[in-house]
Amino acid sequence: MYIIPSIKNYILQHGQVEIPHLGKLSLIFQPAKEHPVLHTFTVPGKYLFFQEMDTKNEDFLHFLAKEQNTDIETCKNELQKWVENLKHEITQNRIYQLDTMGNFALDSMHKLIFTPKLDLTLSPESFGLEELTVQPYSIVHKNEVEKETANLPQNTDNEEVKKKKTWLIWLWVLLGLLCLTVIVIGIYYQIFRINNTPKSDVNQTEIIDEQFDNQSITDTSSAIDNIVPKEQSSQKEENAVEISQLTHYVVIGSFKNATNADNFLKSKHSTYPNAVNLGKSKKGLYMIAIGPYTLQDAENEAKNIANSWILDTK
Numbered sequence: 001m002y003i004i005p006s007i008k009n010y011i012l013q014h015g016q017v018e019i020p021h022l023g024k025l026s027l028i029f030q031p032a033k034e035h036p037v038l039h040t041f042t043v044p045g046k047y048l049f050f051q052e053m054d055t056k057n058e059d060f061l062h063f064l065a066k067e068q069n070t071d072i073e074t075c076k077n078e079l080q081k082w083v084e085n086l087k088h089e090i091t092q093n094r095i096y097q098l099d100t101m102g103n104f105a106l107d108s109m110h111k112l113i114f115t116p117k118l119d120l121t122l123s124p125e126s127f128g129l130e131e132l133t134v135q136p137y138s139i140v141h142k143n144e145v146e147k148e149t150a151n152l153p154q155n156t157d158n159e160e161v162k163k164k165k166t167w168l169i170w171l172w173v174l175l176g177l178l179c180l181t182v183i184v185i186g187i188y189y190q191i192f193r194i195n196n197t198p199k200s201d202v203n204q205t206e207i208i209d210e211q212f213d214n215q216s217i218t219d220t221s222s223a224i225d226n227i228v229p230k231e232q233s234s235q236k237e238e239n240a241v242e243i244s245q246l247t248h249y250v251v252i253g254s255f256k257n258a259t260n261a262d263n264f265l266k267s268k269h270s271t272y273p274n275a276v277n278l279g280k281s282k283k284g285l286y287m288i289a290i291g292p293y294t295l296q297d298a299e300n301e302a303k304n305i306a307n308s309w310i311l312d313t314k
Contacts, residue, residue: 003082004099006064008121017060021083023052027122043118045126048101050114247314248298249278249291252305261286278311
């Protein structure tokens with residue numbers, strides 16, 4: 001009994017066939033596909049795809065009995081023998097060829113698989129098309145480069161390599177110098193911006209206020225014996241006050257930075273015309289004060305100025 005031709009005829013009429021104790025073969029159109037390793041393009045067309053299943057559909061048995069002009073039971077026995085023979089041959093030879101439609105085989109898990117082939121009877125529209133093998137551009141380009149370089153003397157290759165290495169070294173040097181230049185400019189900008197901060201931007205929070213209570217005034221006076229006033233106020237004192245008594249100053253701000261001290265002094269001249277820079281103390285602070293006063297006048301002035309203290313320069 002000719003089982004395989006009947007299978008092909010049934011597929012041509014119905015597009016698929018279910019074979020008891022084997023599975024289902026379906027005719028499905030597949031576009032051209034590139035093989036990931038071989039780089040071949042398959043011919044587009046209709047191919048058979050297999051699904052292993054234990055079907056009880058007897059439509060093919062009726063078709064087979066009608067085509068072979070025999071009874072259903074005979075066809076059933078013959079078909080079962082064909083399935084058993086197929087599985088036995090796969091076990092022995094690892095493959096079973098289903099005419100020109102494809103091959104049955106076992107995978108690594110001993111599962112039945114089917115590898116389809118282009119059958120022009122099942123896919124007549126694919127007539128005249130052939131598999132196409134195309135090498136990737138990278139391989140073609142590599143081969144061309146190898147051919148070109150093979151014709152060049154070896155010394156030339158070495159010189160080219162040396163030139164490339166030299167250019168790469170100079171490129172890295174230039175990049176390093178560029179990065180260094182950017183860093184230097186950034187540092188210079190930061191220093192320039194700090195040193196040229198307008199006096200209006202001087203934040204009162206930068207003032208380092210030296211707060212002293214009544215018990216610490218005497219200690220402070222002994223610690224700054226070497227302070228020499230830079231400017232003397234020309235304010236007229238009352239005739240009753242002797243010049244020798246004008247030895248007290250009201251300190252209104254202390255700074256670590258000389259520029260900040262000068263800016264603060266300029267900003268206070270409009271309010272305190274007698275404001276002066278007393279110079280740098282032993283603690284490293286530039287002191288801005290108003291005066292000189294007698295002790296009583298200095299105490300009166302200090303009451304009206306927050307965070308101020310009195311310095312005796314005798």
